[in-house]
Amino acid sequence: MTLNQRFQEVRNGFSSTFWIANVLELFERLAFYGAKAILAFYLAKKVGLEDEAGALVGTFFTGVIFFLPIFTGVLVDKYGFKKTLMACFSVFAIGYFLIALAGMEWGQDIVASVGARNYVIAVLMFTAAGGSLIKPCIVGTVAKTTNESSRALGFSIYYSLVNLGGAIAPIIAYYIRQDLGIEYVLVMSSVTSLLLLLGTLLFFKEPAVAAGEGEQRTLGKVFSDMIMVFGNFRFITFLLIFSGFWIIFWQIFYLLPFYATDVLGYEKFEFLETVDAFCIIVFSPVLAVLFKKWKAFTAMTVGFLLASIAWVIVGAVPTVTAAVIGIAVFAFGEATQAPRFYEYVSNLAPANQVGTYMGFAFLPVALGSIGAGYLADWLRNNYMETNPAAMWYILSAVGFLSTLLMIVYDRTLVKRTA
Incomplete structure (x- = not known):
């Protein structure tokens, strides 16, 4: 297959929903890995949880995000991809901002009322619960918007965009940290998630359900x-x-x-x-x-x-x-x-x-x-x-x-x- 033929396959072989889902995933990865790049450092140096920053992020954020998809696939089956994606981005938008609040001067009274550690655990788990919805949504959309001949290429595009987001996001995070402050990296992740919510509402279409796909879990x-x-x-x-x-x-x-x-x-x-x-x-x-x-x-x-x-x-x-x-x-x-x-x-x-x-x-x-x-x-x-x-x-x-x-x-x- 020539390069031009492959380009034509990419251009003509996928629906608009496939491309919209992958664009959403790219920007979601920018938000996620931007926050991830500084999160442990932020909790230690800015919030003051020096001795346990790694454990808090590793357990209550990343650990929860990668464990809960075992269960959250049920929600995707029940409510559909669009509604679940909107719920995910809504939680992300709120959650990232609440994490940023722990490092802002005007948020200290709120944090102090429950204690920094308790506050951080609560908002990390809340944010991670929303984040656990993204994998089954996007991967499921890629699977449903491709066929046997295009599926391998479809997932290749998906994984390439995931890695691209992971590569670019920390660089963006550095410049935000330098110019505005480390807590504003999380604010930008929050704003990005809010825009993703609007993008999902306006442009994402629920993939068609094929007959005989089997009973829902x-x-x-x-x-x-x-x-x-x-x-x-x-x-x-x-x-x-x-x-x-x-x-x-x-x-x-x-x-x-x-x-x-x-x-x-x-x-x-x-x-x-x-x-x-x-x-x-x-x-x-x-x-x-x-x-x-x-x-x-x-x-x-x-x-x-x-x-x-x-x-x-x-x-x-x-x-x-x-x-x-x-x-x-x-x-x-x-x-x-x-x-x-x-x-x-x-x-x-x-x-x-x-x-x-x-x-x-x-x-x-x-x-x-x-x-x-x-x-x-x-x-x-x-x-x-x-x-x-x-x-x-x-x-x-x-x-x-x-x-x-x-x-x-x-x-x-x-x-x-x-």
């Missing part, structure tokens, strides 16, 4: 599926082990900003956070071709090893250049394993329950975020001033141990097939 069905999945020892063991990857990944947001400013003396920590997303955009298409014949487990193991080695580089040479190189190596490892993870999960699932099991594929992201937040606080409070290199070596050890456990798991619990 209920909360009772969700809970019965959870019991079934958690009863699969082999599958849950794998998810727990793989959460080790996300423990070391989330340090880009929970630990790296403090290391950049306090140890490296580099105030533009958002620029370091954006290296991973930009490298993913560059590396992913190339690695997909180079390693397409590898087994899924091989690609995952190599990717995990590279991600673990990356933090050794950051710890060994305390310079901005080494940090950039280390994050780029991490991104190389992430791009190697990430696409194959879902393939591996689908192969672990029983043949007639693949959809149910794939719904739990984000569980390691949530568990990893929770673990990463507590670990980041512990490392920062114990090693940042005395031995900062040790923080990164400990993270690497977590990665190497998780990789080893994956190999042991594959050799012992996974049934070998020809």
Whole structure:
């Protein structure tokens, strides 16, 4: 297929609803990753929750966002994509502003009335509850507005825009932080969410429901599926082990900003956070071709090893250049394993329950975020001033141990097939 033919396929092969959903996703990612880039740093330096900023963000924000989609898909089935998207952006618009309020002078009386920690936990969970609606809405819209021949390309466009938003947002966040103040990064995320609400109301059309799509899931069905999945020892063991990857990944947001400013003396920590997303955009298409014949487990193991080695580089040479190189190596490892993870999960699932099991594929992201937040606080409070290199070596050890456990798991619990 020539480049012109591919362009024609992109232009003519998708409905307007597909493109509107993807544009909404791009700007939602700009709002989300802009806030994410500064959130732990903001809670520690501006709100005064220095000792537990990572745990608060990792547990009550990111952890909730990636855990709740197991349940929120039911709301999408019940109320439809448009209404659910509008609810998501409404909560985001309010939630981001309430988080910003904790760092504003005129909001201090409100925060003090319940205590800074209690206030932050409440508004983080409120915002995350709304954010958990976005994944099933957008992914579901992409699935419903494409057919068998265009679906792969459709999801490729979707993931490219997600990564583009993740790459650009921290840069925008830096300039807002410098020009207006760190709390205004969250205000801009709030304003962006409000505009997304209006955009959804005016332009988004509910995708058509095809005949014979099957019965809608209920909360009772969700809970019965959870019991079934958690009863699969082999599958849950794998998810727990793989959460080790996300423990070391989330340090880009929970630990790296403090290391950049306090140890490296580099105030533009958002620029370091954006290296991973930009490298993913560059590396992913190339690695997909180079390693397409590898087994899924091989690609995952190599990717995990590279991600673990990356933090050794950051710890060994305390310079901005080494940090950039280390994050780029991490991104190389992430791009190697990430696409194959879902393939591996689908192969672990029983043949007639693949959809149910794939719904739990984000569980390691949530568990990893929770673990990463507590670990980041512990490392920062114990090693940042005395031995900062040790923080990164400990993270690497977590990665190497998780990789080893994956190999042991594959050799012992996974049934070998020809």
